[in-house]
Amino acid sequence: MTQTAQATTADSTDLLPGTSGVVADWSSDQRAFKRVPWGKAMMWIFLISDTFIFSCFLIAYMTVRMSTTDPWPYPSEVFALTMFGHKIPLILIAIMTFVLITSSGTMALAVNFGYRKNRRVTFILLLVTALLGATFVGMQAFEWTKLIVEEGVRPWGNPLGAPQFGAVFFMITGFHGTHVSIGVLFLIIVAVKVLRGNMDDERPGFMTGKPQRYEMVETMGLYWHFVDLVWVFIFAFFYLW
Amino acid sequence: MAQAEGQQHPLGVYFKIWALLFVLSAASYMVDYMQIEGYIRWFLIIIFMLLKAGLIVAVFMHMVWERFALVYAVIVPPLVLIVFVGIGALEADYTWFARDIFLSPNDFVVEAHH
Numbered sequence: 001m002t003q004t005a006q007a008t009t010a011d012s013t014d015l016l017p018g019t020s021g022v023v024a025d026w027s028s029d030q031r032a033f034k035r036v037p038w039g040k041a042m043m044w045i046f047l048i049s050d051t052f053i054f055s056c057f058l059i060a061y062m063t064v065r066m067s068t069t070d071p072w073p074y075p076s077e078v079f080a081l082t083m084f085g086h087k088i089p090l091i092l093i094a095i096m097t098f099v100l101i102t103s104s105g106t107m108a109l110a111v112n113f114g115y116r117k118n119r120r121v122t123f124i125l126l127l128v129t130a131l132l133g134a135t136f137v138g139m140q141a142f143e144w145t146k147l148i149v150e151e152g153v154r155p156w157g158n159p160l161g162a163p164q165f166g167a168v169f170f171m172i173t174g175f176h177g178t179h180v181s182i183g184v185l186f187l188i189i190v191a192v193k194v195l196r197g198n199m200d201d202e203r204p205g206f207m208t209g210k211p212q213r214y215e216m217v218e219t220m221g222l223y224w225h226f227v228d229l230v231w232v233f234i235f236a237f238f239y240l241w
Numbered sequence: 242m243a244q245a246e247g248q249q250h251p252l253g254v255y256f257k258i259w260a261l262l263f264v265l266s267a268a269s270y271m272v273d274y275m276q277i278e279g280y281i282r283w284f285l286i287i288i289f290m291l292l293k294a295g296l297i298v299a300v301f302m303h304m305v306w307e308r309f310a311l312v313y314a315v316i317v318p319p320l321v322l323i324v325f326v327g328i329g330a331l332e333a334d335y336t337w338f339a340r341d342i343f344l345s346p347n348d349f350v351v352e353a354h355h
Binding site: 033044047048056059060062063076094097104111225228233 | 250252255258262263269270272274276282290293297298301303308310314315318319322325326329332333334336340
């Protein structure tokens with residue numbers, strides 16, 4: 001701390017040179033986001049960048065859909081399933097949406113119970129969230145298989161109409177599915193950390209060496225809610241439009 | 242110290258928002274199921290989408306309880322995307338026009354207009 005105080009008041013000779021100077025400058029006591037743990041602030045910064053990535057995909061989708069002269073396949077029928085002898089429109093996507101919303105709820109509860117320092121309940125809720133996420137990815141794998149094998153949809157074309165449909169579908173849902181899969185992986189990692197009592201004992205983190213706290217669960221939650229948030233936009237613009 | 246930085250809220254808030262998200266999801270699915278078409282379809286889709294997104298960001302991601310320094314840092318930059326949507330629409334517009342004139346099978350009809 002004394003070093004930081006010197007650096008802000010004294011002349012440049014007091015500042016560390018070279019690479020250690022880079023570290024010292026960036027880690028000096030300049031905090032914009034008060035009362036926000038740095039891990040959470042960094043997660044928000046990452047999520048902003050991810051917002052731009054998904055926005056690029058969705059805007060590209062808008063552009064190709066508006067500019068194609070071929071008929072756009074009707075998602076309501078493409079993603080219909082025959083259940084109990086009836087053809088129900090878009091039902092698979094609706095179930096996937098509900099699975100993801102449910103997982104968002106369990107994640108929110110996990111964050112809450114984490115701050116209550118309830119180790120067991122937090123662990124169980126994180127695990128349930130991971131399971132629901134895995135269910136979502138599984139249903140997506142089923143959806144992809146159906147589209148590739150039965151309907152003959154490819155990233156470069158499809159028998160249903162505009163070839164852009166395949167390109168957009170695999171790009172956007174594939175990228176989202178990857179996000180869900182990575183989320184499931186990290187949910188399991190955080191769940192194990194919680195169960196082992198890393199947060200209760202404030203053990204140093206594997207990567208950072210800083211004491212681990214239940215804030216980690218909230219940071220994980222931000223990522224997971226973001227994945228659900230992206231799905232809200234994909235559901236509206238790709239499946240319902 | 243860790244307690245001061247955490248986000249601790251009553252459980253009831255989460256359950257209420259959770260239920261609302263379910264209702265809104267069901268509503269947006271009903272738009273498709275009832276085969277509502279035209280402007281009213283697009284209007285309903287957008288409304289339900291924005292409400293869901295807002296509730297997730299505000300409550301589940303704790304945005305309503307954060308300081309404005311963080312809220313603005315997150316919300317303001319993505320606003321430039323509106324410009325990007327405009328550029329995309331502009332591009333799509335003349336691309337469609339060019340394709341319609343030069344690539345469509347009935348460009349004969351278009352020729353007759355000149």
